[in-house]
Amino acid sequence: MNKMDDLKRTKIIDLLDSNEFGKIKKVMGWVRTRRGSKNVAFIAMNDGSTIKNIQIVVDFEIIDEELIQRIHSGAAIEVIGELIESPGSGQKVEVKANILNILGEADPDEYPLQPKKHSLEFLREKAHLRFRTNTFSAIFRIRHAMIFAVHKFFNDRGFFNIHTPIITASDAEGAGEMFRVTTLEMKNLPFNEDGDIDYKQDFFAKETNLTVSGQLEAELAALALSEVYTFGPTFRAENSNTSRHLAEFWMIEPEAAFYDINDNMDLAEDMLKYMTKYALDNCVDDLEFLSKRLSDEEKNKKQEDRSGMELIEKLNFVLENDFERITYTEAFDILRNSKPNKKKRFQYLIKEWGADFQSEHERYLVEKHFKKPVIVTDYPKVIKAFYMKLNDDDNTVRAMDILFPQIGEIVGGSQREENYDKLVKRMNEMNVPEKEMWWYLETRKFGSVPHSGFGLGFERFIQFITGMGNIRDVIPFPRTPQNAEF
Ligand code: 4AD
Ligand code: MG
Numbered sequence: 112m113n114k115m116d117d118l119k120r121t122k123i124i125d126l127l128d129s130n131e132f133g134k135i136k137k138v139m140g141w142v143r144t145r146r147g148s149k150n151v152a153f154i155a156m157n158d159g160s161t162i163k164n165i166q167i168v169v170d171f172e173i174i175d176e177e178l179i180q181r182i183h184s185g186a187a188i189e190v191i192g193e194l195i196e197s198p199g200s201g202q203k204v205e206v207k208a209n210i211l212n213i214l215g216e217a218d219p220d221e222y223p224l225q226p227k228k229h230s231l232e233f234l235r236e237k238a239h240l241r242f243r244t245n246t247f248s249a250i251f252r253i254r255h256a257m258i259f260a261v262h263k264f265f266n267d268r269g270f271f272n273i274h275t276p277i278i279t280a281s282d283a284e285g286a287g288e289m290f291r292v293t294t295l296e297m298k299n300l301p302f303n304e305d306g307d308i309d310y311k312q313d314f315f316a317k318e319t320n321l322t323v324s325g326q327l328e329a330e331l332a333a334l335a336l337s338e339v340y341t342f343g344p345t346f347r348a349e350n351s352n353t354s355r356h357l358a359e360f361w362m363i364e365p366e367a368a369f370y371d372i373n374d375n376m377d378l379a380e381d382m383l384k385y386m387t388k389y390a391l392d393n394c395v396d397d398l399e400f401l402s403k404r405l406s407d408e409e410k411n412k413k414q415e416d417r418s419g420m421e422l423i424e425k426l427n428f429v430l431e432n433d434f435e436r437i438t439y440t441e442a443f444d445i446l447r448n449s450k451p452n453k454k455k456r457f458q459y460l461i462k463e464w465g466a467d468f469q470s471e472h473e474r475y476l477v478e479k480h481f482k483k484p485v486i487v488t489d490y491p492k493v494i495k496a497f498y499m500k501l502n503d504d505d506n507t508v509r510a511m512d513i514l515f516p517q518i519g520e521i522v523g524g525s526q527r528e529e530n531y532d533k534l535v536k537r538m539n540e541m542n543v544p545e546k547e548m549w550w551y552l553e554t555r556k557f558g559s560v561p562h563s564g565f566g567l568g569f570e571r572f573i574q575f576i577t578g579m580g581n582i583r584d585v586i587p588f589p590r591t592p593q594n595a596e597f
Contacts, residue, residue, distance in 0.1 A: 120137050183217055186216050192206040224244065228249045236586075260389035260390070269338060331550070332366070338366075343362065375564065390426065421526055424583075433483075
């Protein structure tokens with residue numbers, strides 16, 4: 112009998128695009144605002160399908176005013192009504208309510224999200240509700256679009272997606288920043304004769320941890336399927352409380368046989384441009400909202416901290432320009448002779464060849480010197496992982512880091528060492544347990560070929576696309592030192 116039951120819900124994104132004036136529609140969503148006059152109320156309602164709200168017009172002759180008085184920001188409602196042309200500017204359509212139900216009330220004295228601007232820090236503490244704000248719903252719709260774009264990019268090019276393990280016994284990056292996985296009883300650890308913890312009694316009968324990278328396993332697959340990629344969660348127990356580090360983040364790692372470092376750079380540049388274009392083509396409303404949000408924020412910043420470019424402008428700029436490709440040594444010279452180095456304005460001064468670049472150096476190269484994304488290659492071997500291919504100089508490796516504005520390093524990758532003896536030598540020099548890695552080494556024994564790959568930090572890329580300054584605001588539930596709430 113009830114008309115509400117057999118009518119299907121229309122999503123707001125479809126409703127706003129509809130021309131079916133006079134038709135009866137059903138909408139469900141959350142109330143952003145309610146305002147009104149003596150005889151009517153206007154409710155702005157959102158269901159997350161788009162950043163735009165639909166306006167519901169409520170006539171108190173049709174719907175009991177007392178019911179409407181109970182509707183506040185944050186409440187969930189369902190409405191059946193007539194789709195009508197909107198007399199006001201802004202939106203094309205609105206819904207004139209015939210029936211209205213409150214699905215879930217929100218007490219205005221308790222609901223934390225009031226219709227005003229809240230700080231990002233405040234919203235981080237309300238991560239369970241921040242999805243309901245314009246900013247975060249826009250970010251997470253874009254994040255979804257970027258996940259989709261990654262898979263489409265690789266699928267269109269014949270790359271196969273490989274699920275690499277989350278629990279592993281190896282430390283791919285050799286940095287020792289791992290979270291242990293164990294079922295041993297913490298209060299009652301078993302020890303062996305040497306006084307070490309006896310991992311033989313643990314679940315996997317060996318020491319295991321959460322993976323820091325899917326690369327090593329992706330390499331195994333690439334040496335058979337030629338072109339593969341993993342896109343999974345990675346975990347790093349580095350105690351870095353910065354705006355670019357998470358303890359749990361997502362990484363896209365392609366790995367391709369027969370690719371040298373130049374093919375690898377081309378692939379990375381193509382992928383970053385493809386994803387950027389995909390966002391510009393498919394996330395217009397959300398990007399425009401974030402772009403405006405950012406320029407409002409920029410106005411409150413000091414001149415020297417402003418980025419000088421609007422978000423969408425910045426994305427187009429990356430699309431239209433070739434990335435600059437230079438070696439570590441060239442970058443080192445530029446930095447050593449740079450103004451901030453000579454005037455001692457860098458926190459870490461560039462003095463000796465061989466030191467790793469800090470984010471201030473990376474940003475100088477990108478934002479001040481070249482004014483576009485930069486790929487730095489051929490880093491000193493001492494600051495890079497054991498698996499990178501050694502150059503003939505015996506001193507540098509065929510690494511490639513891609514540096515982006517505002518972020519610094521967004522991609523890290525390399526051509527891999529495919530020579531068995533050289534790889535073993537590097538492992539020994541860097542104290543990587545050769546015995547544990549027998550399976551990795553066997554691929555260099557049987558049908559080894561030149562191959563390359565890289566890792567794109569997904570959240571850092573989402574920071575670039577959305578313009579968000581803090582990495583905690585581009586992942587739904589950030590994991591950082593001292594923080595695993597939600
Ligand atoms: O440079 P990284 O450590 O490289 C690797 O893990 C390689 N195994 C990748 C490969 O060649 N397959 O990490 C790759 C990228 C970085 O450039 C950065 O964007 C991101 O991962 N990243 C982080 N993002 C957020 N939080 C952290 N703690 C991150 N550490 C690295
Ligand atoms: Mg790196």
